[in-house]
Amino acid sequence: MSTPLDRSFFERDSVTVAPELLGCAVSANGVTVRLTEVEAYRQDDPASHTFRGPTKRTAVMFGPAGHLYVYFTYGMHYCGNLVCGPEGFGAGVLLRAGEVVDGLDAARERRGPRATDRDLARGPARLAQALGWGRDDNGRDMIGAVYASAEPAAVLAGPRTGITKAADAAWRFWIPGDRFVSPYKRHPKAPAAEAEDREPGR
DNA sequence: ATAGTGATAACCT
DNA sequence: GGTTATCACTATT
Numbered sequence: 001m002s003t004p005l006d007r008s009f010f011e012r013d014s015v016t017v018a019p020e021l022l023g024c025a026v027s028a029n030g031v032t033v034r035l036t037e038v039e040a041y042r043q044d045d046p047a048s049h050t051f052r053g054p055t056k057r058t059a060v061m062f063g064p065a066g067h068l069y070v071y072f073t074y075g076m077h078y079c080g081n082l083v084c085g086p087e088g089f090g091a092g093v094l095l096r097a098g099e100v101v102d103g104l105d106a107a108r109e110r111r112g113p114r115a116t117d118r119d120l121a122r123g124p125a126r127l128a129q130a131l132g133w134g135r136d137d138n139g140r141d142m143i144g145a146v147y148a149s150a151e152p153a154a155v156l157a158g159p160r161t162g163i164t165k166a167a168d169a170a171w172r173f174w175i176p177g178d179r180f181v182s183p184y185k186r187h188p189k190a191p192a193a194e195a196e197d198r199e200p201g202r
Numbered sequence: 203a204t205a206g207t208g209a210t211a212a213c214c215t
Numbered sequence: 216g217g218t219t220a221t222c223a224c225t226a227t228t
Binding site: 056057071072 | 206207208209210211212
């Protein structure tokens with residue numbers, strides 16, 4: 001196996017940490033995922049849960065780096081973030097997608113018979129479900145369960161998915177061409193993108 | 203394209 | 216106290 005990332009890796013700015021997490025592996029509950037897509041969030045960012053300061057919900061984002069922030073949304077989905085930055089500053093990296101590289105059977109079991117292997121962890125709530133994350137995992141220390149990538153991954157940056165505010169900040173990072181990256185969807189209510197960000201024609 | 207689902211936080215009294 | 220809009224999404228049509 002490869003080397004676990006230590007706490008100092010996560011104590012830096014989430015925007016710096018996020019691209020470096022691509023290609024790294026995360027293990028939880030008998031499943032390991034190789035990360036292909038992440039997004040950075042931080043306190044000075046209107047799209048972040050931590051923007052308005054600490055609340056009961058977001059407390060762990062303000063705690064020590066390397067812990068896991070799990071939030072519940074849309075009445076049915078969990079998503080997981082790795083907490084970054086100094087204690088007291090609410091920042092982290094949302095794990096958006098990856099490839100299940102170990103514990104395939106457990107992941108298939110959790111995701112149900114309709115999920116293809118490609119879709120086991122392609123999407124933040126799918127990834128969280130494949131790793132078995134739920135309420136009880138909020139605040140877990142992940143040091144020792146996140147492993148450096150063998151070789152540096154190629155990285156592209158672009159706007160984040162599914163948010164209405166600061167929708168153009170290029171804080172989504174992914175491995176170009178990787179088939180385990182989630183399909184990009186801008187939030188329907190987000191302001192229109194700048195011309196250079198739009199697809200030409202259609 | 204849209205239904206489904208419930209917690210959260212902001213805004214009221 | 217109570218009400219309500221919003222939501223870092225997914226599966227299905």
